Amino acid sequence: MQEPGWTTQDNLPRTKTPGDGGSGFDSSRSRNQDWSTRFSWERLLDQLLGHRSGLTIVDVGARYGESSRFFDSILPVKAIYAFEPDPRTYPYLRADAPAHWRTYNCALSSESGTDTFWLSSLPGMSSLTRINPDSKDSLDFASNESMEPVTVDVKRLDDVVPGDVCIDLMKIDAQSAEKMVLQGASETLQRTSVVVVEVSLYDMYETQTRLGDIESLLRDFRLYAVPFVSQNPGNLRTDWLECVYVRDSRNSTAHGK
Secondary structure: OOOOOOOOHHHOOOOOOOOOOOOHHHHHHHHHHHHHHHOOHHHHHHHHHOOOOOEEEEEEOOOOOHHHHHHHHHOOEEEEEEEOOOOOOHHHHHHOOOOOEEEEOOEEOOOOEEEEEEEOOOHHHOEOOOEOOOOOOOOOOHHHOOOEEEEEEEEOHHHOOOOOOOEEEEEEOOOOOHHHHHHOOHHHHOOEEEEEEEEEOOOOEOOOOOHHHHHHHOOOEEEEEEEEEEEOOOOOOEEEEEEEEEEOHHHOOOOOO
16 A cells, blocks of 8 residues: 555546647646545545545555554544454554454465465565566566565454454555455455455566456446556556445445444
8 A cells, every 4th residue: 555645647547638739638638637635544434434434454465563653643443453463564564563463473374284485675565476577567667576485374254253243454565466365355355344465467487367357256346446556667568556445335234334
């Protein structure tokens, strides 16, 4: 999850180009500029969840607990389930966790057991998926990066979160392992209201995520917002998106809130 409140005009999607002879571009650009001045994560999450109390949050890829602390600061949080497999950052997460956090030194995936976790020199780039040394999108980062394999515990989210617990917000930042996380969370997703997921589209990792996979696994949700788009200046493609999905009321299950 990007630093709360961070936005830039240059990262807003555009559907037309200047001088195309239509008024659509000017209208869209004006709306985007208005959006960029109004948007903040605080405002969006308050709009989606601020009317609730005693929220339960799942933080996948918690690192040092930055996102969890942010959620705590703006929402009426009752409990946070925070998952971080990196053995270098987890001790800090655990040490700083307040009593209402439950921290887990494991990765989330489609199956429980153990798996190889690839440590990057940048902790935020570590993943169950190895960095692709032949990456064309990484602006030479991947070709110069040496990853250290370690064995970590792997769990399905469905095996961790009790079946009677409803999730108000699920944040997933798994560096191209988003699909595996969601595959192991099918039951929990039926009791989840909002999902914030980073969707990696570039070839940084040996396994790439397809937006269609995310859409299929979140079929009971609708795409509500794309607050951040990371664009690649080298090849002009989109590297990754930060997407907000909200449960479709037509497919709503009993949430109790």
